Amino acid sequence: MQAWFWCQARFVLGASFLNALPLPDADRDYRAALCRFEDDLFARYPDGHRILGEAEAHALIASVFTACGRAVPSLDLVDGFADPRIGGFADVEGNRIMIERGCLYRFLVLHESAHLLAPADHRHGPVFTYVLQMLYRTFIAVPEHAIRDLLLRHGLPCYTDLPQDVRIAA
Numbered sequence: 675m676q677a678w679f680w681c682q683a684r685f686v687l688g689a690s691f692l693n694a695l696p697l698p699d700a701d702r703d704y705r706a707a708l709c710r711f712e713d714d715l716f717a718r719y720p721d722g723h724r725i726l727g728e729a730e731a732h733a734l735i736a737s738v739f740t741a742c743g744r745a746v747p748s749l750d751l752v753d754g755f756a757d758p759r760i761g762g763f764a765d766v767e768g769n770r771i772m773i774e775r776g777c778l779y780r781f782l783v784l785h786e787s788a789h790l791l792a793p794a795d796h797r798h799g800p801v802f803t804y805v806l807q808m809l810y811r812t813f814i815a816v817p818e819h820a821i822r823d824l825l826l827r828h829g830l831p832c833y834t835d836l837p838q839d840v841r842i843a844a
């Protein structure tokens with residue numbers, strides 16, 4: 675999957691691929707369901723809940739964004755957010771990932787990275803979810819079937835096919 679990602683990430687992030695994904699439910703923010711999905715997924719694949727060292731987190735971010743041909747964002751550890759339920763934030767304008775000190779979970783670094791890679795879909799819709807599941811498969815080695823089953827169970831957009839597996843109408 676890592677080798678696939680290095681070859682395909684730029685194509686996947688291109689407008690022709692992402693624009694062909696199903697449209698989101700316009701009135702809906704999928705955030706709450708997505709949080710429950712992540713809890714369930716990483717209860718089964720605990721590497722996602724592993725806390726990274728700062729250097730490790732920087733290296734992970736560098737691999738993701740280098741493969742995607744995007745500028746590598748900075749990572750700022752902060753004391754917390756106004757909303758205590760939030761542990762991370764993607765500052766799209768500043769190309770910066772902010773994560774609460776003590777919450778440098780592998781999955782959270784990837785989740786905030788997905789926000790920077792798919793900034794238009796800030797309500798956790800199909801484009802965001804597609805990019806996110808690609809990162810979880812590549813960098814946490816979660817199998818596709820586990821992701822698809824849990825996305826379905828939580829009522830989330832569940833498109834997970836890799837581009838070479840299927841023809842998507844442009």
Ligand SMILES: [Zn+2]
Pocket residue numbers: 785789798
């Ligand atoms: Zn988010």
